[in-house]
Every structure is written in structure tokens, then in C-alpha cells.
Amino acid sequence: MEFTHAISRIMHEEHMAVLALLDKLEHLLSANLGAEPPDATAGDVRQLLGTIKAEITTEIKLHFAFEEEHLFPMFEEAGAGDMNNILIQEHQLLMPLGLGLADMAGQAASDGFDADSWVQFRTSSGQFIDGLRAHVAKEEMGMVPLLDDLIDQDQDSNLVANYKFS
Secondary structure (H helix, E strand, C coil): CCCCCHHHHHHHHHHHHHHHHHHHHHHHHHHCCCCCCCCCCCHHHHHHHHHHHHHHHHHHHHHHHHHHHHHHHHHHHCCCHHHHHHHHHHHHHHHHHHHHHHHHHHHHHHHCCCHHHHHHHHHHHHHHHHHHHHHHHHHHHHHHHHHHHHCCHHHHHHHHHHCCCC
């Protein structure tokens, strides 16, 4: 997808990066369908768990906050309040679920999984994957193209300068 403005490209690239992370998480889940949890001390599993924790607690959290603080007010002015309301509701559902998953990932990276923690992690992961994929799809179909059409070069420069620093 081609975008005119840098902030639209940044949003799109971050969406693609989070989808790639969700694919890795989904692969971990599908490779360990039984009750036996994966070895969380194995290098690749431990690294993935650390990445999940870091991405949710920093990148996804900052991404949502930036959208709510800087983009959604512009969309509201442009008459896209209904889209904002849906996306904000999804942020409010996804962030607590994601933070809980991040805590579980951090705990597992330190202590490993037992049968119960693996079931909780697997269930929460599935919910987070499904919810965040659907959310990204909505933003890719509606928000990012609208953003690219709505702003001018000065607004783009200002948004890029403020991204993750607000």
C-alpha cells in the first residue's frame, strides 16, 4: 500500500510488525496444542516471550495513546466520530488484555510455564490475537487511508515529530 505521508507509513509499518509478532505467537500456540507447555527457558521461546512483553508494554501502548491523543481528535473534526468510538472501545478492551498477557509472558520467561499458567497464557493469547488482528484490519481499512487523505505536509511533519514523544 502506498501512502503520501510519513505518519501514515509509520502507522502501517507498525501494524505490519504487530501482525508479524502475532503470527509468531500463534505459531508458538499451534506448536504446543497439548496440555504440555513449551519450555519457556528455550532460547527462541524465551526471546519471543520477552518480545511480547516489551511490544505490548511499550510499542502497542504508545501506539494506542498516540492515536487517541493526536489522530482521533482530527478524525472527530472530520466527521469520523463513529470510527473513533469503535477504535477507542477496542483499545479499552485490548490494552488490559494485552497487559495481562505481557505479565504472563514476563513471568513465564522467568519461571517457565506450569500446566495452569500455560492454559491461561494460551487462552489470553488467543483472545488477544483475535482482537488485535481485527482491530488492525479496521485501522488499515479506515483509519490509515483517512489519515493519509486528511492531513497536509505540515501536519504530517508535526505528527511525526510528536510520535511516541507525546
